[in-house]
Amino acid sequence: MAEPGEQLPEEVLAVIFSYLSLRDRAAVARVCRAWAAAATCSTVWHHTDISCSSEGESMLPPYLLPGLDHIHNLRLEFEPSREPSRREATMLLIALAGRTCGLQGLHLQCRGEKPFFDAGRDVLDAVHAICRTARTLRHLNLRRLPFTLDDTLVLQVARGCPELRSLFLDNDTLVGSVRPGSVLQLLEACPRLCALGLHLASLSPTALEALAAPDRAPLERLALRCACRDDARAPPLPNAAWAVLRRRHPGLAVELELEPALSTESVERVLQPAMPVAELRLCLSGDTIGPVCFAALHYATTLRVLEVRATASTGLDAALEELAEHCAGLREVHCFCVVRPSVLQAFRAHCPRLRSYTLKLTREPHPWRPTFVK
Template sequence: MKDDEKRAVMDLPEEILAYIFSFLPLRDKYNAFTVCRTWSNIMTCPSAWTQTEVRCDSEASIPENFSAFLPLVRHLKLSVSVTEAASRETGLWVLRQAFSGGDGRLQVLCVNCLGNPPLFYAGQDLLQGLVDVLTDGSSLMELDLRGVPFTLSDAFVKGVAALCPALRRLFINNNSLVCGVVAETVREVLKLCPALNTIGLFQASLSQHVFQDLLSPQQSALKRLELRCERSLKYATPIRDQTWAEVRRRHPALVVDLELDHTLPELHVPAVLQPSIPVRQLRLLTWTWLLDEVRLVGQSYANTLEALEVQTTPSPELNDALVALATQCTKLQEVHCYCVVSTEVITAFRTHCPDLRRYTLKTRKEQHPWTYTSLR
């Protein structure tokens, strides 16, 4: 950074610097704390701690003199290495500090696990530790467990919902191999958390009874459903299109984000992609022959689809289907296709989708991971 740029930063008002510092991970906050006396004083402002990311692994230590500030955090992203017991214990210590005082400051908690867990380790210490630090009547408004690789049980989800009745956003659609939450648990969560308006689930956790609860006049307005569709759907009753249409009328602002996992059998894909679902984001990660599905997406979700991700096999027929989809789904902001496509496909999306911000469309194979093209 040049001297004049440094002076410009130093001359910013303290409240603006505190806001900027609030987005820094914990280690970077500490580095800013040691720059000068002015920045050190700014780092003691509660607004500098509104959003904080804490990483607990063997390569990152937590400054002891910062523990007093953790109760000031309102939005906490906690990344914990599950490889080492010491890192997991540090993560639990951070949680205890963040929840200490009982003043209801912590509103958003995102837990993310790093590394490969030990053999037969099911994350019980982390999950039970989370339940232990939650207090009855907690003001936590969002809990994001999408980065937790362990199976979440009915007892755990019910316990969290009972301790956090103010929850508005709950994400339990993690990358576990097994869906451990049944429909009755989802119904219980809806009762315990009446303000809930955003839910991330395995679709196998839904049922006709859950949708009846969502249609109830007492149910708060639902804004977003994030659904992970995987092999558990083989044993679930498909949700009828008529049911989706009723939910859409009851919750007109609802958007649905769908992820179809590679473990979902191909024959179950059409039952998931019901035409009346207000799909905003769609991830087709099945690696199957998706021609019919791509055509269906263009026909059914033209008025709602904003982001599309496809993993499939390249073919001239797929190119034609993608070109047709581009002319139909003109509200797309992102499209990512992880197979080789023709130049006509790229031209179609860039021509017909004026809001397109970025895309991953390759005309020849490249070394993975493929990088996306940003338009703005």
């Protein structure tokens, strides 16, 4: 530790200041010139997490604006139902779009209550501005935005972000507005894309063929959310197309989330034997036992995470025990209904890589917390 009167080197101060919140950075920048220089250097801003409250313009004083030029990866959290928080986030995104060309990663995350249906246009317009100016953008994660994402945004990303590596649009919305044609244009414009998250209705057999093209970068992750009526009506993705995609990208992991909007018939169309499903989340209003049994039969070598929200039954218990016997590589299982003791015993006995589980033998107050395996 430095003696009284001594000054730590700027590079040491910069590392310390990089762990501070935005407001704390503003506070240390007012201490002295040396601290101000350290608070605005590139090391502090390379990876930045910002949480917007409701204090408006005071969040980012003018003397910290140069720090925006050095942000490579930004995680921005705000409360969309509170207008001051949303305005603060929008102002920051617009300022970022106007000052930087080196942004590589943008992750937007909302907290609190969901806004009204038509809210969020200001935030999405700011994201458009980012995508027009940040030619180096490689990672864009919008899955925690509760707004309707549409073709206009996807086409702007395709035009403005040729270096894109990951894009997640599989957000929690009741309306799917990204058409398969826009996704095809995105794939053509961004050949290095290796991680993609979409609503099922946005993906087509033609897109699977494009993803399997020999000149594309290896596809590592494909997240599919099936949560709205458009997803329920989407045409099936043929098993043959999944087989071709799996051969082309042997390291591909599919994340599949099925929600109550899907009927039992729709679920049967979605689940295909050749899909390399690594994460399966089931929250269905109809049959859940069938999909669990299907996973045990066809995803035994790929399944790593299973989440089930269903009504307790002896049939579901039996299906879970069968899955435990087949899926030795499972790392997480979370079942949000009471199960019999033999279910827990089956997972503990047959899944040596299990890291955490939520398997309650008696009803407990929610929220249920997982148990971590040591």
